[in-house]
Amino acid sequence: MALLRRKNNPEARMSLGEHFKEFRNRATVAFIAILIGGIIGWLRYDDIWQWLQxxxxxxxxxRNNPDVKLNMGGAITDPFSIKFKVALWVGIIASSPVWLWEIWAFLAPGLTRKEKRTGLGFLAAAVPLFLVGCWASTFALPNAVKFLLGVTPEGxxxxxxxxxxxxxxxxxxxxxxxAFLVPVFLVALNAAHVFPGRIMLKGWRIAVMAIGVFAAAMSPSPDVWSMLVLMGPMIALYFAACGISLFMDKRRDSGRPEWLDVPDDERSPL
Incomplete structure (x- = not known):
């Protein structure tokens, strides 16, 4: 069927209805993956909740203060609601390879063969970066909670x-x-000819300042360590995105015909 469709429709054009159908199918697959991950989170809830608290x-x-603890007494439905949310959260993280793939696959039909190969590289980088970002947060979270609760008066x-x-x-x-996915999207914008690498590199000061503000907001701890846990890798990833984008720009320029670089008023008429 795929071969027949490709012969009858070599440009892979899709109607609006087919786009909606494609979106529905891929959203369904992503939902099922999240559901399966959520079931795992539901079954492992006790261990996960113990780790979260x-x-x-x-x-x-x-602080030797037994009165610092969590309270589930807000409503009779709170214990069930919290367990459901933990399971859903685990499902989103555990199924990230699937829903990231489905997002890319939905966009892939509109790409050229070369762009599809590049897209696979983005996907291969996005999944581990997302998971590494979630893992890195575990270093900053304890310090953030400690700082926020540390202002509680004794007794x-x-x-x-x-x-x-x-x-x-x-x-x-x-x-x-x-946050760790931001460099991947920057390179994707570059591949789409939207964000040149030289513009990224030129604005590195603004980018570093924005990253610092974001890291400070997400790690409200008085020590520098928790802030650097997020800020350091994000800056490194930003400059890596700049380097990759500059390399891709150079490759595109090397294959660009010289006559395209000649101003319109200097081109010879046909």
Whole structure:
């Protein structure tokens, strides 16, 4: 069927209805992958939840204050809701290779063969970078929680709402993961002839400042270590994206006909 379709439609054009059908099919596959990952998260909930609340337990042990703990007493449905959200969060992370692939595959039909090969390289880089970003967040999270709870006066109980704490932790970790994907999207924009490498490199000061602000906001700790855990790799990845983009620009320019570089007023009429 694929061969017949390619012969009848060599330019791989799709109608609007076919685009919607393609999107629905790929969204379904991504949803099923997230669901399977969510089931794993549901079954391993006790271990995962124990790990997620360890930063608060660590603060309680250091301050010798048993009144620093999580509270699930906001509503009778909170324990179930928290377990469901943890399972969904695990499903999103565990299924990241699948839904990243589906996003790329949905865009791939509109790309040339060379661009598809480049896209596969982006995908191969995006999956490990996303997972490494999530892993790197585990170094900054304990310090962030320790700082935020550290201003609690001695002898004062600090019962954290489970829903609020879970939202903070999961967004914190996912923010690191998506932050590590930024260089991949920068190179993708370069491959699409939208963002030249020289513009990226020229604006490195603004980029470093923006990365520093982002790292400081996501790692609100008085020590520099937790901020550098995010800022250092992001700066390195940004300059790596600049280098790759400059290399790709050079390759494109080397294959560009010389007559295209001649101003319009200097070209000879046909």
């Amino acid at each position: 360890e930063p608060i337990n660590s603060v309680a042990r250091e 004062v109980a600090n019962f954290q709402d489970g829903q609020t704490y879970l939202t903070f932790v999961t967004k914190f970790i996912l923010a690191f993961g998506f």
